[in-house]
Amino acid sequence: SQKIEQNSEALNIQEGKTATLTCNYTNYSPAYLQWYRQDPGRGPVFLLLIRENEKEKRKERLKVTFDTTLKQSLFHITASQPADSATYLCALDNQAGTALIFGKGTTLSVSS
């Protein structure tokens, strides 16, 4: 079955720096990969989706890359702010296309 690893449980950075979060998967290559943000006590909120034929996707200060050779996605937040502090989850489709499989998340803390 597909496994997802987000390489660190916690990441602490200074305000203004770029945060880079990693998502690795095993087995089959998904057709697309999604990133979500989760704040304490709230449900995940969709941020970005990248398809297997896209190398990079951007939205404001967010950038996602997808390398199907390395089986890896990188999620970047540039000019980070304390308000970016949250847990970030990557997710990809199961082979049947009936569900998203989520990584355990990386908790980002941005200090001022």
Next chain:
Amino acid sequence: EAQVTQNPRYLITVTGKKLTVTCSQNMNHEYMSWYRQDPGLGLRQIYYSMNVEVTDKGDVPEGYKVSRKEKRNFPLILESPSPNQTSLYFCASSSGTENQPQHFGDGTRLSIL
């Protein structure tokens, strides 16, 4: 406002007492799903529904039931709750499965004593 609404948000109950967590979405989405989130285990899918009257098991369906009689509602039923079902539960919906982002409710924290 587009949203997924879960009720209750918090519930403390006892072993064996049947309970239902309701989920409703106002986006006319076909696909709905239930997840549970546990420390160290992440989000795991319990059940999903591709459309009205179509439901199927996810990764951790034991001890749970669902129904999808109407497009907007997807209740999660615990017929005989046990302490190992203490968890944070999320309902989600999307307009499909492939390439579609999921919209999540704000969660229901269940404690089974």
